[in-house]
Amino acid sequence: MRAIMLAFRADPAFAAKVDQFAQQSGVSRSDYVRRAVEEKNARALEERIAFLSQALSTDHRQAGEQLDATAGDGLADR
Numbered sequence: 001m002r003a004i005m006l007a008f009r010a011d012p013a014f015a016a017k018v019d020q021f022a023q024q025s026g027v028s029r030s031d032y033v034r035r036a037v038e039e040k041n042a043r044a045l046e047e048r049i050a051f052l053s054q055a056l057s058t059d060h061r062q063a064g065e066q067l068d069a070t071a072g073d074g075l076a077d078r
Contacts, residue, residue, distance in 0.1 A: 018032060018033065
């Protein structure tokens with residue numbers, strides 16, 4: 001797999017913090033930033049899945065309630 005370089009601008013104080021944390025973690029600046037972005041992407045995906053799950057649950061509950069409401073639509077025991 002060929003790696004693609006991503007670049008962004010940061011103020012010197014931010015870059016110094018990134019360098020400090022990367023050094024404390026024993027990884028390069030690139031690895032530190034890559035891991036941070038991977039973690040952020042994973043959290044965003046988890047949030048999206050939770051949102052969709054909640055929406056699906058609500059839709060499912062509403063559909064069930066609508067079906068329950070039709071239980072007395074003339075199919076009662078005679």
